[in-house]
Amino acid sequence: MDFTHTEDRTMLKDMVARFIADNYPLEDRNKAAEGSDGFSRDMWARFAELGLIGALFSEEDGGFGGAGFDINVLFEELGRGLVVEPFIASALLGGSVLAQLGNDDQKALITDVVAGSTLLALAHGEPDSYYDLAHVETTAMSDGDGFVLNGRKAVVLNGDSADYLVVTARAAGGTWDEDGISAFLVPAGTGGVEIRGYPTIDGQHAAEIVLDNVRLDASALLGESGKAYPAVEMAVARANVALVSEAIGLMEVCRDMTLEYLRTRKQFGVPIGKFQALQHRMATVLTEIEQARSAAINAAGRLDLPRAEREKAISSAKALAGRIGRLVSEEAIQMHGGIAMTWEYGLAHYAKRLIMIDHQFGDVDYHTARFVEFSRQAA
Amino acid sequence: MDLNYTEEELAFRDEVRAFLKSELPTSISDKVKTGKRLTKEDMDTWHAILNRRGWLAESWPVEHGGTGWNAVQQQIFDDETCAAGAPRIVPFGLKMLAPVLMKYGSQEQKDYYLPRILDGSDWWCQGYSEPGAGSDLASLKTKAVRGGDHYIVNGQKTWTTLGQYANKIFCLVRTSTEGKPQQGISFLLIDMDTPGITVRPIILLEGTHEVNEVFFDDVKVPVENLVGEENMGWTYAKYLLTHERTNIANVGANKVSLAHLKHIGRQQKVRGRPLIEDPVFSARLAQIEMELDAMATTNLRLLSSPDSVANAGPMSSMLKIKGTEIRQALNDLTRRALGPYAMPFVSEALDTGYNEEPIGPGYAAPVSQEYFNNRKITIYGGSNEIQRGIITKMMMGL
């Protein structure tokens, strides 16, 4: 065993940290979040130039990384920077499904994704699917050589700025069957695709998408008909490694701001950090963050193991990130007092993102149940 | 002991229900029920309707224009108004300043200010906290220097809730630096229109303007606006705070919040089944319900004890802690119940006049911002850490 990162990853981490510290102030981030895309196209291009999108794809897919620890290292820093650019949507969700299922023609698009000039999004979740990954009611009917899609997709991350949507739809089976789900590569402007974008409370963007008799050529199908589920599950596993790693970065910022505040804010003539009531709670926060960090490492390191072991590690990390993320953000706010409640002070933006991570791809309860399910399978 | 309502209490409840049915405008209750923002006009309208019926000052004695209701009646009224979707009455004048004036104010102050609180002529805000004086309120620095028949006030207050609507502010000011800090504080009533006062908004974490900074630059305040005696303000301030705490506990609102969460739990589907049938979710919900049921009784036990007991003991601190923690647990579980639909946040959707289709289920829009906004309730009114300090100090005699 070895708990140090490779030299390449350490360099990547330092480079990203420095770039963000120098070029990504919170005010600019908030301004970008409030813009029409919910992020800065200019900043996206600069991230691409630094190779950060490529770091999320394997060499054979046109990148220069793509392993669990690449995701882990990069997203800790993106979390610290509270970065809103669409790494998860484009590279990890849309990009992973495309890389796993696409034929050579379709995968040619990855070059542009890595270059930052093409954006992808994964249109998978639906209004009634909650966190259930196999829940797909959108239908894909064969129509001559092609397909016709009908249905609705919900809270599609960065769905309003994507050039191509990776859309899942059911070709066979019942609502909750893993088998029978197909994936399609759909240009955003395709007839019958109606996209309604909106901001989320943590400064991201998402979209509700209506698919109304969307006609697609046979060439739009990714992989075999009805066999897309494993690729979606893997893409979501990768996104979850990103989210739990991002959460670590966010927790570190909350931790640092709170430690600093406890040392400097005075009430009753002493720094508030002198009060044991707060000291013990801060100690709990520090201890729990290390738990979350280890769980994230477990998930990143087990990403390539067989399904049950991989999914258990993912669920474990996501459940801990959810529970501890809530603890850290609530305690950071409480221990700051009123100042943390303001837009201007900044802490709240990290806290909001940290809480909302629990609402992406499964919360504490969902992943606890999923852990049980895969434990039974493994036994 | 008897936990059942008497015939008279049931009749009273029916009377309250009938009143709400005929008098509470649905334009207002719809907003409250769907979590939309209320305008100042909405709040003023409801205030005026209650005043017309003589039911505005539920906790005041009859001699001052109050209802004279006992604790059970007040709780019935609170439950029914909350359940009907009535707005919460802005508490600063009615529930915080008024008790202080009744107990410590001069006859002239009572005669002048109490009717104006009732008829809505005055909108009060609370000038306690300062940037350097939060939990350690007694360290406040805003200074009032007496010169002839007036004080000159200089300094800054902060976190002033709804100060943007207020025409009056009650302030704790320093009138002496001798002795313990608590011994040099006075309680002043100040007109917000006085020259030298500047109000600046503070935007909260979900982007709303709810609190303010208030600056005082050589503000002239007539000495007759002093409440009680000079340098005795700390006593009055603490008396007010016990009333603030009990009000923050907000049992009626917690009950509505629980009912709303159950409603959401029935609508929200997981694998085709209502979320409320999910064993983990229903256990989480049950735990909150048990706590709330017990806390509602604690509240009634406190309110039905004599004023001296209610306001001197640690019970108001206990209630503040429990009431706020239960509320936050409700907000948290409601947010979680929404799943991915907790994320979308279109702020305009909470304003009057927005009529686009909601994103996701109709009940989703206000949920997450309320969760974040209500982080404040364990911070203000004396943080929950400070309440725990008060309880142990009283019980341990350390």
Ligand SMILES: Cc1cc2nc3c(=O)[nH]c(=O)nc-3n(C[C@H](O)[C@H](O)[C@H](O)COP(=O)(O)OP(=O)(O)OC[C@H]3O[C@@H](n4cnc5c(N)ncnc54)[C@H](O)[C@@H]3O)c2cc1C
């Ligand atoms: C939304 C909002 C509305 C408000 N409205 C008003 C208003 O209308 N009028 C008004 O006057 N004020 C108002 N307040 C102010 C509120 O009363 C203060 O925020 C509160 O008293 C805490 O003070 P502080 O924010 O300065 O935090 P601090 O006092 O700096 O406290 C920071 C942290 O230290 C803890 N702490 C402090 N002392 C101790 C101790 N001895 N032991 C253990 N822990 C301790 C606190 O609990 C807190 O966790 C409002 C606040 C908010 C957030």
